[in-house]
Structure formats: structure tokens, C-alpha cells
Amino acid sequence: MTSFDQTLDVKGAKCPMPLVKSRKAIGDLPVGQVLKVVATDRGSVADFQGWAKTAKNVELVGQETVNEGGQDLYLHFIKRTA
Amino acid sequence: MSMIEDQTTVATFSPAELYARILRDEPTFILDVRNEDEFARSSIEGRTKLTTLNLPYFEFLEDEDGCAARVPSDREVFVVCAKEGSSQYVAGILQERGYKARYLEGGYTSWGNFYDVRDVVNAAWGRIVQVARPARGDLSFAVISGGEAALIDPMRHTQVYLDLIAEAGAKLTRIFDTHVHADHISGGPALAEATGAPYYVHAYDAIHPIDMLPAVIAYTHIEEGHSFEVGQVKITTRWFPGHTLGQVNYRLDAPDGQSGLFTGDGIFLRSFGRPDLGGKGEAWTPMLYRSLTERLPTMVDDSTLILPAHFSTLDEGNAEGIFAAAYSEVRASNDALKPRDEAEFTTYVLSNLPVFPPEYVEIKRVNIGLSTPCDGTANELELGKNICALSG
Ligand SMILES: [Fe+2]
Numbered sequence: 001m002t003s004f005d006q007t008l009d010v011k012g013a014k015c016p017m018p019l020v021k022s023r024k025a026i027g028d029l030p031v032g033q034v035l036k037v038v039a040t041d042r043g044s045v046a047d048f049q050g051w052a053k054t055a056k057n058v059e060l061v062g063q064e065t066v067n068e069g070g071q072d073l074y075l076h077f078i079k080r081t082a
Numbered sequence: 083m084s085m086i087e088d089q090t091t092v093a094t095f096s097p098a099e100l101y102a103r104i105l106r107d108e109p110t111f112i113l114d115v116r117n118e119d120e121f122a123r124s125s126i127e128g129r130t131k132l133t134t135l136n137l138p139y140f141e142f143l144e145d146e147d148g149c150a151a152r153v154p155s156d157r158e159v160f161v162v163c164a165k166e167g168s169s170q171y172v173a174g175i176l177q178e179r180g181y182k183a184r185y186l187e188g189g190y191t192s193w194g195n196f197y198d199v200r201d202v203v204n205a206a207w208g209r210i211v212q213v214a215r216p217a218r219g220d221l222s223f224a225v226i227s228g229g230e231a232a233l234i235d236p237m238r239h240t241q242v243y244l245d246l247i248a249e250a251g252a253k254l255t256r257i258f259d260t261h262v263h264a265d266h267i268s269g270g271p272a273l274a275e276a277t278g279a280p281y282y283v284h285a286y287d288a289i290h291p292i293d294m295l296p297a298v299i300a301y302t303h304i305e306e307g308h309s310f311e312v313g314q315v316k317i318t319t320r321w322f323p324g325h326t327l328g329q330v331n332y333r334l335d336a337p338d339g340q341s342g343l344f345t346g347d348g349i350f351l352r353s354f355g356r357p358d359l360g361g362k363g364e365a366w367t368p369m370l371y372r373s374l375t376e377r378l379p380t381m382v383d384d385s386t387l388i389l390p391a392h393f394s395t396l397d398e399g400n401a402e403g404i405f406a407a408a409y410s411e412v413r414a415s416n417d418a419l420k421p422r423d424e425a426e427f428t429t430y431v432l433s434n435l436p437v438f439p440p441e442y443v444e445i446k447r448v449n450i451g452l453s454t455p456c457d458g459t460a461n462e463l464e465l466g467k468n469i470c471a472l473s474g
Contacts, residue, residue: 016139016168023143043164050117051140 002062002077004036005029011040011073018044019051022078026058029080034061037076048076057082092173093184095160097196100186101216104128104396105403113153113161113183115139115172116190120164124466126193126217129396139168142175150179158182165189191461193217197242202389202406207314207336209250210389212404213242219393219467220266221405223344225334228313232256234332234344235391236269238460243273254279256310258317260346260391261329262287262449264359264442265468267460271299271451284321284328288450291326291360292443297450304330320381322348324370325355325470333381342387343409348373350390351398351407353418353471358435359442371427374419384410392468418472436473 008025010018018039026035037048045063052060062077103110109131114121121136135152142149153159159181163169169185176183186193194217203210208227214220215237222235224246231252236243247254254277257270262283274281282304288297306321318333325347334342347355354374357366382388386409399405413419422430441463447453448463455463 014167015163015165016143016171019140019143020171023140046117046119047138047140050119050138051143054138054141055144 001064002036003034004077005033007036007038009038010044011038013039014041015043015047019047022048022076023051023055026078026080031057031080031082034077034079037078039074039076040071042072042074044074044076048078052078092170092177094187095184096187097193098198100126100160100193101196101198101403104132104216105401107131109133109157111135111154111157111159113137113159113172113176115142115161115163115168120190124190124194124217126162126190127396127467139163139172142172146175150176150181153181155181158184161185162193163189165191190465194461194465195239197237197239198403199242199246200403202387202404203340203342205336205338205340207338207340210334210342210387211246212389212406213237213246214403214405215266216396216403217467218266218464219395221389221391221393223389225312225315225317226250226252227315227336229253230255230313232258232310232312232317233270233273234258234389235260235263235346236273238267238269238272238464240269240273240276243269244276256312256317257281258304258332258344259283259287260331260344260348261326262446263347263391264446265392265439265470266464267445267455268449271301271449274300282319284330286323286328287326288328290446290450290452291362293447293452295452297452299451306330320377322346322373322377322381324348324357324366324373326360327366327369329355329373331381333386340387341383341385342389342406343382344389344391346391347470348390349378349388349412349416349419350392350394350471351388351405351412352416353394354416355470356435356472357431358438359470363432363435367428367431368424370431371424374427382409384408388412392470394467394471431472434472436469436471439469 059079064075107129112134161169161173166189173183173185198214211224213222225232231247280302285303309318316335320331332344357370
């Protein structure tokens with residue numbers, strides 16, 4: 001599992017909220033730290049990849065899918081780079 | 083409260099409104115805020131005056147000013163995303179900035195699942211009704227006559243058909259599939275189960291061509307020459323192997339001399355069904371050649387209405403959104419039907435095969451009951467436009 005510094009829970013949130021909240025949260029993070037985002041929206045997997053490509057100061061350092069109690073959770077690890 | 087939750091006043095537009103605009107060829111600016119991959123896989127297509135800009139919603143998060151500057155402010159903006167939320171978000175941003183913006187109700191999914199119903203023929207003996215899914219380029223038909231109704235190639239959202247038959251005061255008596263479809267999920271088996279009407283398909287198509295496993299749905303085998311009565315109309319089965327082994331055409335004969343041929347994925351208005359979706363393109367191409375050159379001429383005369391299961395582009399239809407034409411017209415405008423010898427035909431076919439969408443193997447499984455997807459998976463399997471025609 002990718003190491004991280006803080007967690008943002010966006011379970012149940014639908015597009016665009018996982019990204020809107022992550023954008024805000026990463027701005028509050030010290031440079032160099034990693035935010036773990038926990039989402040249930042499957043569309044977030046491709047969207048985080050697309051966002052990381054265009055976003056300034058953000059790097060997608062990992063993505064995982066885990067099953068918790070029968071529910072798929074999509075984990076995105078994003079690093080503030082500047 | 084976040085910004086998005088305050089934005090309750092952004093106006094919407096429905097798939098029906100969008101389709102009406104497209105048919106009228108009204109200038110329409112679509113802002114598609116899905117990610118690039120989704121956009122590349124399928125997007126809203128118009129006739130000539132539809133303009134589309136793909137600008138993923140997350141780019142607005144990074145550079146709202148820059149994104150907004152790329153959107154024209156002198157016309158209405160129709161914002162589209164996958165499921166609705168992101169387009170509402172972006173339309174809200176644009177509206178706050180003084181743009182006139184609306185977003186698509188239900189997103190691209192609802193556009194993909196939008197059905198358009200209209201009469202092709204309305205005569206003393208009854209009607210031929212076209213039921214289209216414009217986003218997918220899929221067509222199906224109802225024949226209604228003398229209080230009876232038959233369906234040809236009905237699609238997954240079966241209520242559309244039940245409603246139109248009920249409105250006509252008719253009873254569904256027969257359900258025909260021209261073949262086991264690869265690009266979309268048939269509504270035939272479900273309609274048969276719900277109404278008790280028999281579901282007809284050729285037994286050759288009731289075996290999965292890749293898995294080599296037999297169907298586990300209930301169906302009635304039809305073959306060359308089997309004929310049926312629907313009210314005052316006679317429907318005759320004509321075998322047309324090529325796209326699949328069991329592809330059939332259904333010939334309609336009405337008492338006033340009107341004839342029609344429901345061609346499924348045999349011939350389309352501008353092309354014909356590719357012979358490789360069973361994984362046996364080279365073996366099936368000669369069979370398709372004989373169907374086109376020897377069998378088809380015995381099924382039609384110049385006035386026979388060709389009623390296919392697909393279109394590839396909207397301009398194949400008329401301004402009213404009817405995708406049917408007399409055989410004389412089809413023969414003249416369908417480049418794919420021009421005379422070729424078997425060797426030329428084989429080269430032409432095998433060099434014009436589009437990509438083979440991997441999900442088509444699974445869709446065939448679903449259609450003979452070997453797999454049962456939930457609604458969400460079904461939507462994903464059916465995302466985008468059919469690729470059943472040759473690309474030439
Ligand atoms: Fe098809």
C-alpha cells in the first residue's frame with residue numbers, strides 16, 4: 001500500500017464532488033505530503049488520472065481498488081508537489 | 083454548504099429536446115465535460131450544425147478563467163457529462179459568469195438510453211412504427227394491424243414497446259429478432275417472458291460463436307419460409323446468412339401491396355453487416371456474398387421498403403428521423419451493394435472491417451442468457467454507437 005499523510009473520505013459522493021473536495025484538500029496540505037482519497041464512485045478512477053495530467057502541483061502516486069464489506073472502494077493517492 | 087449545492091437554478095435540457103434540435107439541424111453548441119477517453123469512445127453527433135468542445139470538468143477546477151474563455155459567450159451552451167453532476171457543476175460556473183448554459187438531464191447515459199418513436203407507414207391496414215435509439219444508431223420496429231402487434235429487434239428498455247402497443251390498443255403476439263445481436267442487448271427474451279408472446283430467432287444464432295455454448299433462454303426456432311400473420315399483414319422469414327449464421331430478414335406483405343423487408347444487420351441503407359463478429363470473417367464472407375447477390379434479389383422489388391437495424395450517420399435518415407427507404411433508392415445510394423465478383427468482394431470486405439469491440443463477445447452471451455448484467459453494467463456494455471457495419 002502506498003504511504004500517505006492524510007485521508008479524505010468521499011464515500012458516497014458523486015461526480016464532480018470527489019475531485020472538487022480533493023482539489024480543496026490538497027491545497028491545505030504541506031508540499032510533499034500525500035493525500036489518500038477514499039471514493040465509491042467508479043468514474044473517479046479515470047477522472048483522477050485525467051486531473052493529475054492537467055493539474056499543477058499535483059501528482060497521482062498510486063491508485064488501488066479494495067473491497068470492503070462487499071463494496072468496492074477506489075483509493076487515490078495524490079501528492080502535493082509544489 | 084458548498085457552492086454546488088446552492089446551484090439549484092441551473093436549467094436543464096432533455097434528450098428529446100436535444101434530438102429534436104439535431105433533426106431540425108439547429109445550430110447547437112455542446113460542451114462535453116467528460117474525460118478525454120470517454121469523449122473519444124462516443125460523443126453526441128449531429129447533422130451539420132452541431133459543434134462540440136471537450137473540456138473535462140476537472141480542468142475548470144484548475145483554471146476556471148482559461149476554460150471559460152474557450153467557451154463561446156454569444157450562444158447557448160449545452161453542457162453534457164457522464165451522469166449529470168459534473169455538467170450541472172460546470173453549467174453553474176458558466177451561468178454565474180453570465181453565460182446562457184443548460185445541462186443534459188441524466189447525462190450521457192440518458193442520451194444513450196433515449197428512444198425516439200415515430201410512424202414509418204400509417205395505412206388502412208395498420209402501421210409500421212420505428213423505434214430508434216439515436217445515440218447508438220440502433221433501430222427496431224413494431225408492426226401493428228388488426229389489434230395485433232409484432233416487434234422486430236426490440237431493445238433492452240422494454241417498457242417503450244409495451245407502452246406504444248398499449249396506446250395502439252393492440253396485443254403483442256410475436257417477437258422477432260433478425261439475429262442474436264452483438265452490439266446491444268435484445269429486449270426480446272424479456273418481452274416474451276413478460277407477455278407470453280413467442281420469441282423467434284434462428285437456431286444457428288442460439289449458439290455462442292466464440293464460446294460454442296448453447297442458449298439458455300426460451301426461443302422458437304424460425305427458418306427460411308416460415309410465415310406468420312399479424313392482423314392483415316403477412317410476415318415471411320428469409321434466411322440471409324453472413325453477418326451471423328442465423329441472420330434472417332423478415333418480409334412484410336400488406337393487403338394494399340405495400341411490402342417491406344426488415345433486414346436487421348443484413349443490409350443497411352448505406353452499408354451492410356460485417357461478417358466477422360462471430361470471429362470467422364474469412365469463412366463467413368463467401369456466405370455473405372451469396373446472400374447479397376443471390377438471396378436478396380428474391381426478397382425485394384424496387385418499391386420494397388428496406389427497414390434496417392442500424393444507421394451509422396444521421397444523414398442516412400430523412401429530416402423526420404425515418405431510417406427506411408425503397409430498395410430502388412438503397413441500391414442506388416449503397417456503395418457497398420455495387421456489383422463485384424466474389425474475389426473483389428472478399429478483398430473489399432476484409433480490408434474494410436472496423437475494430438472489433440471486445441464487449442461484443444459478452445453482449446452475445448447476454449443475449450442468449452449465458453450472462454446476466456445489472457443495469458449499470460448493461461449501460462456500460464452498450465455505451466457508444468454500434469460498429470456493426472463495414473467501414474468502407
Ligand atoms: Fe448490430
